[in-house]
Amino acid sequence: MEEYAIEFRDVSKIYKLIGKDKKKSEDKKFYALKQINFKISKGEVVGILGTNGSGKSTMATILAGISEIDEGEMIVNGEQALIAINTGLNNQLTGLENIELKGALLGLKPHRVKEIIDGVADFSELGEFLYQPVKKYSSGMKSRLGFSINLCLDPDILIVDEALSVGDKGFANKCLKRMKELKTEGKTIVFISHSLPQVREFCDTALWIEGGMVREYGEVDPVSDHYSKYVDYLNSLNAQQKKEENEKKFQQRLIVDEKDGFWDKLLTFFQKNF
Numbered sequence: 001m002e003e004y005a006i007e008f009r010d011v012s013k014i015y016k017l018i019g020k021d022k023k024k025s026e027d028k029k030f031y032a033l034k035q036i037n038f039k040i041s042k043g044e045v046v047g048i049l050g051t052n053g054s055g056k057s058t059m060a061t062i063l064a065g066i067s068e069i070d071e072g073e074m075i076v077n078g079e080q081a082l083i084a085i086n087t088g089l090n091n092q093l094t095g096l097e098n099i100e101l102k103g104a105l106l107g108l109k110p111h112r113v114k115e116i117i118d119g120v121a122d123f124s125e126l127g128e129f130l131y132q133p134v135k136k137y138s139s140g141m142k143s144r145l146g147f148s149i150n151l152c153l154d155p156d157i158l159i160v161d162e163a164l165s166v167g168d169k170g171f172a173n174k175c176l177k178r179m180k181e182l183k184t185e186g187k188t189i190v191f192i193s194h195s196l197p198q199v200r201e202f203c204d205t206a207l208w209i210e211g212g213m214v215r216e217y218g219e220v221d222p223v224s225d226h227y228s229k230y231v232d233y234l235n236s237l238n239a240q241q242k243k244e245e246n247e248k249k250f251q252q253r254l255i256v257d258e259k260d261g262f263w264d265k266l267l268t269f270f271q272k273n274f
């Protein structure tokens, strides 16, 4: 029997929409992710593709256990860590204190925390900045710290959300090189990137989410080709057609409360008939 690192069974994430009065509406809700099903095998390196707002970051935070799901079930076999800029970093604390805090939250032994501190100091190349509060870091420095902590934690499942698009090219290449080593070590990696060439180069499979739903999941090359064609198609649309396409996607994700629908229908009935 194949062992899966991650399994999503009908997973949905729902947000309440803010109304025109700037209050969260009880009636109108929105699927950030809608009934997502997939299985990622142990040692698989999967790229998550999707246009802006399709649900990639929501997926990353759910995978990392930072965000809760509203419907369905997520089954994870192994320790997972999220590599994303800012996520999980406390701005008031120094880089070093952030590592100690993470170690305490994970219940790590002091010698393990020391190993991680040494590893982060070495990989991040932050030098003296490790002793400065994170609020004084540039976004690239935060990315270096976050990425290095997660790498040094040595999780079984690594979730990388756009981390390589921040920071300088030299550091991004170093991270990519390290991720390739982890891949050969048999780690499961979920890679969220806007860079299609990076996904093609690095991943075995690709999961394409569009409008909060799975559009395609399979071998990286065909899925990337189909995604690329879809992006070209979107780019070929004029402003009005783009608006219609976005509206269609939005309607698919909208959840209107039953009661609300009932009163709307009643009102329409009265308006039509009286």
Ligand SMILES: Nc1ncnc2c1ncn2[C@@H]1O[C@H](COP(=O)(O)OP(=O)(O)OP(=O)(O)O)[C@@H](O)[C@H]1O
Pocket: 015, 016, 031, 032, 050, 051, 052, 053, 054, 055, 056, 057, 058, 059
């Ligand atoms: N906290 C939140 N409250 C309400 N809606 C949210 C929240 N976070 C995300 N969303 C909405 O959920 C949808 C998915 O967002 P998400 O950030 O996951 O998309 P994405 O694919 O990562 O987008 P991008 O490529 O632009 O970064 C978007 O429509 C977004 O507006």
